[in-house]
Amino acid sequence: MELLIETRDLKTLFPITKGLFHKVVGAVRAVDGVNLQIAKGQWLGLVGESGCGKTTLGKTILRLVHSTSGHIFLETPPEVVAQITALEAKNSSDKELTALNNRYDLTTYSGNRLKTLRSKMQLVYQDPFTSLDPRMRIKDTLLEPIIVNKMMDGKHALKRVIEIMELVGLTEKQLYRYPHQFSGGQRQRIAIARALTLNPEFIVFDEPTSSLDVSVQAQILLLLKKLIKEQNLTYLYITHDLAVAESVCSRIVVMYLGKIVEIGSPEEIFHYPKHPYTLALVRSTPIPDPTRVRGRIVLRGEVPSPSNPPPGCRFHPRCDRALDICKTDEPLLQNTADKRIVACWNPEPPETSV
Numbered sequence: 001m002e003l004l005i006e007t008r009d010l011k012t013l014f015p016i017t018k019g020l021f022h023k024v025v026g027a028v029r030a031v032d033g034v035n036l037q038i039a040k041g042q043w044l045g046l047v048g049e050s051g052c053g054k055t056t057l058g059k060t061i062l063r064l065v066h067s068t069s070g071h072i073f074l075e076t077p078p079e080v081v082a083q084i085t086a087l088e089a090k091n092s093s094d095k096e097l098t099a100l101n102n103r104y105d106l107t108t109y110s111g112n113r114l115k116t117l118r119s120k121m122q123l124v125y126q127d128p129f130t131s132l133d134p135r136m137r138i139k140d141t142l143l144e145p146i147i148v149n150k151m152m153d154g155k156h157a158l159k160r161v162i163e164i165m166e167l168v169g170l171t172e173k174q175l176y177r178y179p180h181q182f183s184g185g186q187r188q189r190i191a192i193a194r195a196l197t198l199n200p201e202f203i204v205f206d207e208p209t210s211s212l213d214v215s216v217q218a219q220i221l222l223l224l225k226k227l228i229k230e231q232n233l234t235y236l237y238i239t240h241d242l243a244v245a246e247s248v249c250s251r252i253v254v255m256y257l258g259k260i261v262e263i264g265s266p267e268e269i270f271h272y273p274k275h276p277y278t279l280a281l282v283r284s285t286p287i288p289d290p291t292r293v294r295g296r297i298v299l300r301g302e303v304p305s306p307s308n309p310p311p312g313c314r315f316h317p318r319c320d321r322a323l324d325i326c327k328t329d330e331p332l333l334q335n336t337a338d339k340r341i342v343a344c345w346n347p348e349p350p351e352t353s354v
Contacts, residue, residue: 003073004202004234005038005061006081010070012053012060016307028307030056032258033070035333038202043228043235045249045266047242047281049303053258054238058204061236062121063106063114072106074120074202080104119149122195126207128187132179138165138190139175145197160197168193168223185216189223196231204236209244221248242285246270254278257314258306260333263341274340274347276319313345321346 012031015024030053038044046054059065061072073081080100087097102108109117125131132141142161146152152160162172168189179187188208195203205224209217225248227233239245245252245266252269254262254277262275273279280297299318304310310317316326325345333343 001039003037003078004040004042004075005036005236006071006073006076007034007036007061008071008073008081008085010034010036010057010060010072011068012056012065013068026307029258029309030306031060031067032306032309034258034260036253036260038234038236040201040234041228041232043224043237043248043250045245045252046236046238046255047240047245047252048255049281050240051303051306052255053306054255055206057255058123058206058236058238062123062204063109063117064123067107070107071101073104074106074117076104115149119145119151119198120200121202122198122200122204124188124191124195124203124205124208127211128184128191129179131191132187134179137176137178141190142175142194142197145194149198151198164193164196167196167227169219183216184212185219188212188216188220192220192223192227196227199231200233202234202236204238206238207240208237210240217244224248242270242282254281257304257309259314259343261315261343263333268340274336274342275315275344276321276346276348277315279348313343321348 010031011029011033013027013029016026016028017023018025032053034057036057046057048054056065060067063072071084081104084097084100084104087094087100106117136144139158139161142164143157146157146160151157161175165172165175170186170189170193174182174186179190182190191208209220212220221244224235228235237245237249246269247266249266252264252266253260254269254275256277262269262273262278269278270282273282280299283297300320301318304314304317311330312328313319313322313326313331316322319326323346329345331343331345333341335341336347
């Protein structure tokens with residue numbers, strides 16, 4: 001497995017201020033110590049409740065949101081990552097560690113280096129109508145990233161835009177229209193086309209089909225399946241729709257209150273979940289089969305505030321399997337005996353099928 005993206009102890013905290021002088025009195029821990037690996041060509045799904053930090057994690061990886069601490073590596077050799085980790089473990093502040101971080105860690109990028117990075121990593125937003133400028137024709141919208149990055153001259157740029165439009169199922173004639181003249185599904189195709197204009201390696205999709213009806217959702221998902229193979233892309237797919245994640249993703253990450261609690265294949269996550277939160281999440285998903293009955297788990301209490309998370313395991317106030325250790329010690333995300341990746345002191349037995 002060749003890694004494209006890797007994060008190490010990534011944290012994104014938003015300060016809470018108070019008073020006339022905006023004194024910092026706390027922080028919202030949107031992303032709190034995330035270790036994540038995304039392989040080349042992988043369609044990685046990221047699921048969880050609203051407010052768990054999914055979108056913030058995606059934007060932090062793209063450097064659209066500044067991280068508070070941690071590392072983001074892009075196509076970095078494993079031995080280099082291991083070397084940086086070893087030097088940090090020694091509390092080293094020597095020139096070698098600084099040089100390695102400046103070269104490989106995306107969190108240190110700025111200026112022209114960060115601008116160059118933009119062409120490799122793109123974002124498709126949830127609502128294509130608000131992410132497209134209503135005053136710009138589609139031609140200008142798609143030409144803008146090529147012009148800004150000085151990829152090619154006008155003639156070749158227009159040819160590239162026409163090719164991309166055809167790739168996403170649209171025509172050259174539609175280039176001269178405005179966003180309001182398209183349907184929701186067509187606008188999302190345009191947003192995908194804009195992300196593809198610079199030949200990126202990695203695309204983050206933030207709920208790209210949530211505002212579309214079922215038939216258009218299916219069309220967009222089929223388009224994404226086609227593009228990931230033909231364009232050698234890698235996806236981070238953020239979604240609330242677990243049924244979609246199960247059907248299209250090659251691997252799924254479950255997030256809760258700024259932390260990753262479980263990672264596995266769609267079959268493992270949806271049929272043999274180990275973390276109690278994953279089990280509750282899966283059982284809350286409707287089944288399109290009236291003859292099949294699945295017990296629903298109603299979680300007690302409310303989701304804790306990310307500005308004041310509970311000690312120990314963050315899920316323990318709502319968990320019916322919590323032990324005493326869950327209230328004091330935070331479980332680490334690690335491989336279990338059956339090669340599952342889960343952060344839980346008392347996981348579900350792997351033989352339990354949902």
